[in-house]
Amino acid sequence: MQWKTILEDRNRFFWVLQGAGWSGYALVHYIGSLMHEMRDIYALVLILGAYAGFLLTVPLRYMYRRIWDSPPWSLILIVLAASYAMAALWAVVDNATYWEIYKFGFRPESNWFYFKNTIAKFYIMLSWSGLYFGIKYYQMLQDEKQKALMATSMAHQAQLKMLRYQLNPHFLFNTLNAISTLILVKENELANRMMSKLSLFLRFSLDNEPIKKIPLAREIDALMLYLDIEKVRFDERLNVTIDCSKESESALVPSLFLQPLIENSIKYAIARLEQGGEIIVSAKRFGSDLLIRVEDNGPGAKIPVDQMIDSGGVGLANTRDRLQALYGKNYSFTVTNNEPHGLRIDIRIPFEQVETA
CATH class of the missing domain: 3.30.565.10 (Histidine kinase-like ATPase, C-terminal domain)
Incomplete structure (x- = not known):
């Protein structure tokens, strides 16, 4: 598959970035875990966490599409609320996999741990949202640039055609006038x-x-x-x-x-x-x-x-x-x-x- 084809197909480009981004997220956290003494099953926890993030950000994409033309302040508030809501859901899934799989049912005594995890996930969701809007705005600018170049090219071509075709009536007038004269003189x-x-x-x-x-x-x-x-x-x-x-x-x-x-x-x-x-x-x-x-x-x-x-x-x-x-x-x-x-x-x-x- 050629990169040019992927870049031109916006939907395919999204899924490639989505898969690569969350795979990178899991890989970075796994490399970080190697610095500590973690059991092998922790890799499964990371994969499940990345997969949950992958699935939860897909609805955000379709939501952001619907609110794309909203006023700036409304857009910001909706993005913050949606990012926090998805972060809270992700934290629930992440905590469940961590405590049930890695800790085998052990629970922390304070809810403060859950809140901190939700805030950490919120920053990640907010970063995902920022990247999404950044890439979309960049694509829009590229589209506008392409349209401007096409409009300039079309105007340029129209100018050249006008200049060329301007000569035809001038030349035809002289030639037809000469033919008319020849006919008149037999x-x-x-x-x-x-x-x-x-x-x-x-x-x-x-x-x-x-x-x-x-x-x-x-x-x-x-x-x-x-x-x-x-x-x-x-x-x-x-x-x-x-x-x-x-x-x-x-x-x-x-x-x-x-x-x-x-x-x-x-x-x-x-x-x-x-x-x-x-x-x-x-x-x-x-x-x-x-x-x-x-x-x-x-x-x-x-x-x-x-x-x-x-x-x-x-x-x-x-x-x-x-x-x-x-x-x-x-x-x-x-x-x-x-x-x-x-x-x-x-x-x-x-x-x-x-x-x-």
Whole structure:
């Protein structure tokens, strides 16, 4: 039986602790008796005493369950009264086994001995009650902590899904608008090709959870599907170069996080150049990090670069927010002017790979 299974099953955990605790009680008292000259039958007295304590504390468990939500002072008074009542019963059983079995019917002359024994048992019962409430409160705190972690995780996942799905309407609007334009100018063949590419791209999007990471090689495949759509519009005006090291292709990255960056470059660079332009996507490993660069040879930014992310449309801010949600502070996302002209986006994230068995 695994300890994890025992800890997760609260009822089983109680009985394991109950048995171990009272067995330990009997063992400690037996070891203490070895220091004195006690007959062997004293071991039976100890076992019967521990067994009586085991049985009498079981009703306490069910009583404490019923009064769990009582006001604090009422709870304390009930615990004290219940502990003393069980201690008195335990003392009666303990005295009976001691005087009938060990002393063979001998009785002490004063009742003071019985009272002292009851008080001693009361302290033990009170300690048992304290342990019970302590363990229960600890389990409640763990449950609340687990719920808080689950709620945080669900909120985190919802945020990531929102950020990913925020791009779909933006991308779909642009693509469907382009298809509509092709139909209006009677370019039905091109419109059909573009619709087919769009279908493949959306299928890829649906097959990959927004909260999961995928290998960079698959991300590049998705990017090429998107570029196939854009090449229907721009034809030879759009040139794309992919330069990813072999090692970087297996690195895990957020799904479809390159597409909005490329879309941003097409919108603000390629579309504004009569002769078209070039977009370069490169990736390599550097120590424990993955470095990704997206650059173009467009006209560059017309506003200060440090304001580009928040004013550069959905793509840049969305990608930054997704990276922050996934990696916390362990990432960088910078936008700078490219040389001799154009824009460059540098991304640094932890280098992660799929764990293989």
